[in-house]
Amino acid sequence: MSHLLEQAQAGDPRATARLVSLVENRSPRLREAMAVLVEHVGTSRTIGVTGSPGVGKSTLVTRLVGAYRDAGARVAVLAVDPSSPYTGGAVLGDRVRMQEHATDPGVFIRSMASRGHLGGLSWATPQALRVMDAAGFDVVVVETVGVGQSEVEVAGLADSTIVVLAPGLGDGIQAAKAGILEVSDVFVVNKADRAGANEVVRDLTAMLRAAPTVPAAESAGWTPPVVRTEAHQGKGIDELVAGLDDHADWLATSGRLLERRRRQAREEVVALAQTAFVDAAQQAMGTRALDSLADEVVAGRLDPYTAADLLIEAAAAS
C-alpha cells in the first residue's frame, strides 16, 4: 500500500486510480489504505463546483484546470455524478469535454458515482479527496451535477465552493430554493455574454445583501464575490482564480479553514460509524428476518420505531 502511494505521489495516474477504486468499490483493503494515507494529507486545496444542468460547469472546470496548470500546480478533478440507485453507474459524458487535459500527466480526472446508498456521498467523497491529497495534488476540484441536497452536501466538503449560474435557467430563484446561497463561497455567472446575464448578477447581488441567514455562521465575515465568465472563450477565469485566492486567504487568516475541516472530518467519522453499524445490524438480523419486519410495518402490525429497535437489538446481541 505504501508502494502504491509512492507511485501515486510520483505522478503515476494508474496508481492514483487504483487507490480511488479502493474507495469506490468499498474494498476490504480501504481501511489499510486510509491508515497509510492519513499521514500524508493536509497539503492540497479543494475547490467544489456545483450548479444546475446546462450552466456550463464542465467547460468552466476545464478552464480552471488550465489556469492552475499554467501556475505549475498538479490538479485532480473528481466528478461526482448523481447515479442510479439501482445500477450505481456513473455517466462519463461530460468528461469527454475535458479531453484537452487527458494526456497531461499533471492532471488526474476521475468520475465517481454518488450511488443510492445512505451516507454514500458522505463517506466516499471525503475518502476520495484524501486519496488525491495524499497523492500530492495541489488542487483538487470536486464537480457535482445538479443542485439537490446531496450535491450541496458534496460542495460542503470543499475548502471553497463555487456555485455556477447562467442566464435563462431561472437560476436566481433556484439558488435561493436549494439553499446554495449558503454553501457558496464564490458565485460564477457563466455565459455572461447572453441575454439576461445582468439580471442574474443583479438578482444574486440583491439576494446576497437581503438574505439575513447569508452568509451562514460558518462563513460569517465573508461576502461571496460574483464573477462573470464566458468559459468557452476563457473570459473571466483570471477573476475567478483571484476570487478563489481571496477566499483561501480569508479561510487561513480567519481560522475558518480548520473549523471547516474539523466539521468535515466529524461528519466523515460519523458516516463511517453509521455505515459500519448498519452493515453489522443487517448481517446480524439477516435479509429474510429484515424483510419480515418490513412486511409487518407495511401490514400495519408494527410501527417502524419498534421495528428499528428490534434491528438495533439484533446488532447489539451479535
Added chain:
Amino acid sequence: MSHLLEQAQAGDPRATARLVSLVENRSPRLREAMAVLVEHVGTSRTIGVTGSPGVGKSTLVTRLVGAYRDAGARVAVLAVDPSSPYTGGAVLGDRVRMQEHATDPGVFIRSMASRGHLGGLSWATPQALRVMDAAGFDVVVVETVGVGQSEVEVAGLADSTIVVLAPGLGDGIQAAKAGILEVSDVFVVNKADRAGANEVVRDLTAMLRAAPTVPAAESAGWTPPVVRTEAHQGKGIDELVAGLDDHADWLATSGRLLERRRRQAREEVVALAQTAFVDAAQQAMGTRALDSLADEVVAGRLDPYTAADLLIEAAAAS
C-alpha cells in the same frame, strides 16, 4: 394522539398539519404517534413527481390535484424542498401557485424541508406519507425539486413516480445522467407546444428502447408511457391520469406494489435504526470528544476508520 388522528381523518387540516409537524420537528411524541397511526395505513395511493427546475412541476401537480378532486378523492400534496444544510428552511415560493386549492377542505398542501441531516429524507418523508395515509387521503402527491440523488430517492418512496421533462433544458441527456430513467413509471413532456418537444419525446422513447438496464428489476415488465402535457392549459392531464391508473393496475396485478412497499419499509426501518444509533453514539461520546477525534483525523494522526471505531465503542459502552 388518537383524538388528533380522528380529527385529521374527519378532514381537519390543522390536525393533519400538527401530525406532520411532529415528523418535521422530530418530536419526542413522534414515536407514540406512529404506534397509533400505523394501524390506519394502507389505503392511500402515493404519486411522486420529480424533474429539473423550470419544467413546470407545480402547475402540473395543481392540474393533477384538480383531476383527482373532480373524481371525488381527498388529495394531499407533500412538497419536499431541497433546503439549506444550515438553516433547514423550506422555501414556499412554488406553493403560491397552488392557491386555487388552498380553500378546498379536500386538499391538504404541505412543504417540508429535506434538511441536511444524514438520512433525513429517508426517515422523514415515509413518516409524513404515513401521516397522510392514516389521515385518510386517497391520493398523496410527493413533489421534489431537482434531479439530484436525494430527489431520486424521494421519488422511490412513491407507488408511481412521474418524471417531468420540458423542451429546451437539455433534459434528454440529463435524464440519463441522473438515473431517473430507472425510477420513472410515467414520463411527462410538459410544455409540449414549445419548439423541441417532439425531439424530447423522440430521444426519450429511443432511450427507453435502447437502455439495457431499463426498466430496473423492480419494474421489469412495465414500460413507462411518455405523456405530452400543456399543464398551463390543462391539456394532457386526462392522459396522465390514465397512465397512472394503468401503472396502479399493473402494480396490483403483478404483485410489485407489495414488493415496493416492503423495500420502502425496510429502508425506513434501517434509516431509523441508523439515526437512533448515531444519536446515541454522539451523546455517549460528547461533542467535545468528537471534535477532538475529528481534529486528530484532520492532523493526520488518526485514520477515520479508527476514529469511527472509537465512536462505536463509546456507543456500545453507554
